[in-house]
Amino acid sequence: MDLISALRRAAFTRPNLLLVVAPGATGPRLAMERFTREHGWSLADTAADADALVEIGELDEPLTAVAEVLWRQLPRPAVRLSLGDEVGVGEALARLPERLRSWRPTDEPSEEWPEPPMADRAPDRDGLRLDVLRVPLGxxxxxxPAGLRLVVDMQGDVVQFAEVELLGVTGRTRPYWTGETRSAARRLDAAARLLGVAGWTAMSTRCQILRDRLLAGGTGTFVATEVDRLARRVRRSPLLGAMLRGLAPLPGLGDAHERLSNWLAEVARASTADEAGPPVAELLNVLPDVVFGAELSVVRLIVASLDLDIAEITEPSHGGISHG
Amino acid sequence: MGWYVPVMALAALGLALVGATYAIGLLVTVQRRPLVTPPFLAGGLPREHAVSRFHVRWYVVTLLFLAFDMEMVFMYPWAVVVAEVGVEAVVEMFTFLAVLLAGVVYVWREGGLRWT
Amino acid sequence: MAEPAPMWTVLVLPIVLGGLALFAASLNGVLTAVASGRRATLAEWAEPLRASARLLVRQRRTTFRADVVLRRVGIAGIVVAALLASVPTPLGGVAVADLPVGVVWFNAMEILLWALVWLTGWGGNSAFSLVGGYRFLAQALAYELPLMFALTAPPLAADSLRVGAIVQAQQDVWFALWMPLAFLVYLIGIVGVAFWGPLSPPAAADVAGGVTAELSGADRLVFLAGRYLMLAAGAAFAVPLFLGGGQGPLLPAWLWSLLKMAAVLAVLVWLRRFSLVRAERLMSWGWLVLLPVVLLQVLVVGVVVLLRG
Structure with a gap:
């Protein structure tokens, strides 16, 4: 029995976290990413691999519903916690392993789920009638991006229809990326996400480390040289080039590869304030058209390459924006 | 046939190892009853079952693959008789492969290797 | 070489292959730790053991209306396929069975993953794992033929499909030295079989882990262990095929085998530092670059065999 309790102790020294983030709650999200990176924890890709569901920022009703669905998908033991700001992050997470160890099974009734129908068919772009799945991305x-849900119709893994829904934007939502330092950090955050989707995790982590150093008031020149080196490696990588070149070219912004290069170049030059990109509402407007007919992996890359910050939507969206 | 005794023994051992892993899991887990849940959909619920006829846009390539795969049946025995049969074995096999490669070039020109 | 090896080799194989797989997982953990700015401490090397404990302790999970049988076959099958694929792989001079058609046997076992990975993806009744399963098939269409042709180059040069004979044929010079392209294509193929590094889209984060999206507890442990075992089996088979098996000075043959296997495996693990390859690009590269290149390699080997008389 001692062996079993030792095993259970060891099991939860490094929990995996699944984050539900409200738009604009970027500060605590970054603190969370930093903590997990420094302590060797991981962010889970899916509910099946998560030990804890962490709600970050103030969740409105639709986002709470999302958290509710996910909470019931986490295998046990599981812990649910919510964090309002970055101050309490370290403390709350440090207690997590002990909370998981002291978890005891309760007599949760087995859940009843509504039975969905089988997939129906719809015409595809080549004039065939094929099975179609409706899949929410995000x-x-x-x-x-926090607060974005892109509902897509997929035939195979080709997106045939997309619709944007916004979640979590309330009257109190404020964008986080304001001011010069944060604007530079934002570029690195966006680069980290795009590189993450592209599967270049080592480089993605590097961007996060430099981002956190910038935000912690690190000296600009050191970070700038580091970013410059990183930017060169990103530009020269043939694999990444093959993946991103030609994706979702937009007037004035270039394709996904150029956008990524530009973000890094801006940080390296330490001048990000000069031109703000198009407002997020405009990007969300064109998104359904841009992803039409694209493969799922490409849709993921396109969304990451647009650096959408839903918190910048000025008016709260009741019912969301919809596009056909 | 004596070869296949250790092979079968290893297959049985492999299955036993998998079984032992599940048995240990059953012993040390904090919750034995598996969780039954809808699939992970980024926080949403499915509108229909995911098992469906998947649109494989690379089906043209599967035909090309089959042609070559049949060729592989000859390739292995061929490999061990080249020294014996001599020049004509190499000439014949690579003439055959050249014909198949012409098929690859055709499919490529028709755009069969691209699909988005 | 003629008689079957003693039965204890059946017990040794899972230990050696399991050790190699654990080494691969540890190295992967340490590379992650270093990339995250942490130090490569002993705890980081032991991380796969702790992660295994975590998965054993956690609750298992199935999806609503999952195809339980197919899913189970897929998850458990990869471990068995990886073990069986290593049957003809000699450690030093001893293999579990030096089959007369050892190379074909490896090919047959490795190709089982087409079904097993897809079954795991399909069985979950989940859109993301379904996409992951089909991604594996799309990739396999691109790397499998070059891999199979690469596998024929050593038997062609050795005039035998028996792995023991292939090792003997490398007494003077390793095949990797005079058929480097076949060696390279073989390694790319193995990366594909184990859906590792640049060829890991079937289990990538962009589809929430793809084929692994719905796995937890012991299921996840067995599936991930199978993947590392397959990577190890592929790295191990490269040694008798291209790197002269247990040949080397001073050290005993089994140790040379082991060192070479670990070295090849380390190179494969290190490939995770590159970004992913898009399936469509892989399809073009596989058919228009890898296939012609490896056919040219086989032709060169064939001509050499003829000249040798």
Whole structure:
């Protein structure tokens, strides 16, 4: 029995976290990413691999519903916690392993779920009639913008229809990326996400480390040289080039590869304030058209390459924006 | 046939190892009853079952693959008789492969290797 | 070489292959730790053991209306396929069975993953794992033929499909030295079989872990262990095929085998530092670059065999 309790102790020294993030709650999200990175914890790709569901920021009703669905998908033992700001992050997470160890099974009734129908068919772009699946992308996916849900119709893994829904934007939502330092850090955050979706995790982590150093008031020149080196490696990588070149070219912004290069170049030059990109509402407007006919992996890359911050939507969206 | 005794023994051992892993899991887990849940959909619920006829846009390539795969049946025995049969074995096999490669070039020109 | 090896080899194989797989997982953990700015402490090397304990302790999980049988076959099958694939792989001079068609046997076992990975993806009744399963098949269409042709190059040069004979044929010079392209294509193929590094889209984060998206507890442990075992089996088979088996000075043959296997495996694990390859690009590269290149390699080997008389 001692062996079993030792095993259970060891099991939860490094829990995996699944984050539900409210738009604009970027501060605590970054604190969370930093803590997990420094302590060797991981962010889970899926509910099946998560020990804890962490709600970050103030969740409105739709986002609470999302958290509710996910909470019931986490295998046990599991812990649910919510964090309002970055101050309490370290403390709350440090207590997590002990909370998981002291978890005891309760007589939770087995859940009843509504039985969905089998997939129906719809015409595809080549004039065939094929099975179609409606799949929500977001709001909880690795490297995905907080508060965005892109509902897509897929035939195979080709997106035939997409619709934007916004979740979690309330009257109190404020964008986090304001001021010069944060604007530079934002570029690195966006680069980290895009590189993460592209599967270049080592480089993605490097961007996060430099981002956190910038935000912690690190000296600009050191970070700038580091970013410059990183930017060169990103630009020269043939694999990454093959993946991103030609994806979702937008007037004035270039394709996904150029956008990534530009973000890093801006940080390296330490001048990000000069031109703000198009407002997020405009990007969300064109998103359904841009992803039409694209493969799922490409849709993920396109969304990451647009650096969407839903918190910048000025008016709260009741019912969301919809596009056909 | 004596070869296949250790092979079968290893297969049985492999299955036993998998079984032992599940048995240990059953012993040390904090909750034996598996969780039954809808699939992970980024926080949403499924509108239909995911098992469906999947649109494989690379089906043209599967035909090309089959042609070559049949060729592989000849390739292995061929490999061990080249020294014996001599020049004509190499000439014949690579003439055959050249014909198949012409198929690859055709499919490529028709855009069969691209699909988005 | 003629008689079957003693039965204890059946017990040794899972230990050696399991050790190699654990080494791969540890190295992967340490690379992650270093990339995250942590130090490569002993705890980081032991991380796969702790992660295994975590999965054993956690609750298992199935999805609503999952195809339980197919899913089970897929998850458990990869471990068995990886073990069986290593049957003809000699450690030093001893293999579990030096089959007369050892190379074909490896090919047959490795190709089982087409079914097993897809079954795991399909069985979950989940859109993301379904996409992951089909991604594996799309990739396999691109790497499998080059891999199979690469596998024929050593038997062609050795005039035998028996792995023991292939090792003997490398007494003077390793095949990796005079058929480097076949060696390279073989390694790319193995990365594909184990859906590792640049070829890991079937289990990538962009589809919430793809084929692994719905796995937890012991299921996840067995599936991930199978993947590392397959990577190890592929790395191990490269040694008798291209790197002269247990040949080397001073050290005993089994130790040379083991060192070479670990070295090849380390190179494969290290490939995770590159970004992913898109399936469509892989399809073009596989058919238009890898396939012609490896056919040219086989032709060169064939001509050499003829000249040798």
């Amino acid at each position: 709001p909880v996916l690795p490297y995905w």
